[in-house]
Amino acid sequence: LASALVAAASARGLDLELPTDVSEVHGYGLEGRVGDHTVRIGKARWIIGDGDPGWLEQVRRRAALDGCLSVFVSVDDRPAGAFLLEDPVRADAPRMVSALREAGIHRTVLLTGDRADIAEAVGRIVGVDAVLADRDPADKLAAVRQESAAARTIMVGDGVNDAPALAAAGVGVALAARGATASSEAADVVLTVDRVDAIADAILIARRSRRIALEAVLVGMGLSLVAMVAAAVGLLPPAAGAVLQEGIDVLAIGIALRALVRGRLHTVPMSADDIATAARLREGHEVAIAAVEQIRAVADALHSQDCRLEPVHALIDRLALELVPHERADEEELMPLVARALGAPATATMRRTHAEIEHQVSRLRRLVEGIDPARVTPEDVVELRRLLYGLYAVCRLHNSQEEEGAFALVPPAPTSVRRVRR
The missing domain is CATH 1.20.120 (Four Helix Bundle (Hemerythrin (Met), subunit A))
Structure with missing residues (x-):
């Protein structure tokens, strides 16, 4: 939350000053000094008290309609306003879901701890098949196990609460650019770029690499088997067989090296x-x-x-x-x-x-x-x-x-x- 406020202030060109004497009031918020002023930030009742100014209901209504988190602020013990913190849908999320379908993912499920109405709205925007809202870490783990019983699963997450589900999924993918260390340690794949549509690229790369590896193995072992049969029946002298085997090895390595060549990706190349x-x-x-x-x-x-x-x-x-x-x-x-x-x-x-x-x-x-x-x-x-x-x-x-x-x-x-x- 602090990073969101700092980013918004920086975007408006405001001068930022580090607070001093900051302390946490458990269950209510934070208190500190900014310059010569005492600033509090936290719950409405702690900031406003028992009064109900006219703007309080407007803030609460807008926060409820927009699915925002409201944080109230007072300066020198006088209510100064409120921040409405919104967690917008990532711009690349709809393209990610579409790309996953093209890559062969037949079912996508949104697992979240948010309220059902907010989660349903996000689910409609990104185009998932099902939405499971108000889920704690244990509920997420149970949902992953239920889906895993029907098919192989990929779990994508970036928070500490996602770590158990990431470990239980067939493949756990952690978004490390903004995520927590716990989720990265529990995952099988860690994406270091801040783009969720890179998951589709990871699937395409993995499938292509596996296909090339199988081709290299089958070609190498197949030709080696043919050479061994030819040598066994006396059609291939030992010296020629040794040279031929080296050629087969080089051919297999050349086939495998194709994995280093850029293949088809979901990400659109730009100049x-x-x-x-x-x-x-x-x-x-x-x-x-x-x-x-x-x-x-x-x-x-x-x-x-x-x-x-x-x-x-x-x-x-x-x-x-x-x-x-x-x-x-x-x-x-x-x-x-x-x-x-x-x-x-x-x-x-x-x-x-x-x-x-x-x-x-x-x-x-x-x-x-x-x-x-x-x-x-x-x-x-x-x-x-x-x-x-x-x-x-x-x-x-x-x-x-x-x-x-x-x-x-x-x-x-x-x-x-x-x-x-x-």
Whole structure:
């Protein structure tokens, strides 16, 4: 959780300062000093007390609807706000499930300790066959054993809670880039890259290596057997047989060395120029996401009484400066990149949403220009909210499409460490 907060602050360009005198209040949260202020972070009742400010119910409702974890903050014993921590679906997860099916995996099951409603939503997005939610480590172990009784199983995990299930599966695969040491020690295969779709590559590599090894063994032993029979009946002199055996060994080694040649993989190869272009556009993508979240915040703040349009005007200006140019840049540079990697049909839906986003921003501008700031009616507020929430939904969907269909193709860049001020 701390790394998520630090990453979010770094993305916004905030100056970070190391806290001092940090202590844990068991069952409630953490307390420490940041500069000259006492900061607490933890449960709502510890931070807010017995009062129920109006924003508390809004935070809880949004956390429940979005499947987020809410963490409340106070500064100098005064409630300051809350963090909503979301665990999004990995962008490469849907492609991984699809690739596993192509590789011959007939059934995929999502095992998680999350709530059933959150797990079901994730299962629908990634396309698994079954979802088992609210599972503790013992439940995961029992589920793996049950599946193993019907067929050979592969268990993929990255946490300490996954270690028993990884050890019990036919093949345990640990994601070591973010995972715990316990899961890596219990697994049979450890993926050191932060990409779950590498599992499909691992399956293809293993199958190809096994096939080449069998070919080398069968060819080598088969030819050696033929030479032995020929020598036994007197058709092959000893000297010639020795030379021939050396040739058979070299042939078998040559067949085995084919395993070093790159074979067919699920991962789409990309040129260095395409990777650099995608990385540059990804930075603009992160900026656009911040603008998209402002759409929802502005819509939530609209009231039918004494409605002010200044935040809406500021939002429209930001969308025109950040979101619309970003979508046009994606259309001109990202779409050809995706077409080269996956084919032109893969860009159809993303191209359509580019046009829809720009159209909805234009509609929003025309609506606001037609409203008298001094006489904003409840009907105007309803129409503004309708357009804002609609634009927000389209942008969120489009961001997910770009994450899964474009940026998930790019190899992960080395993680940089941001220095903090002491």
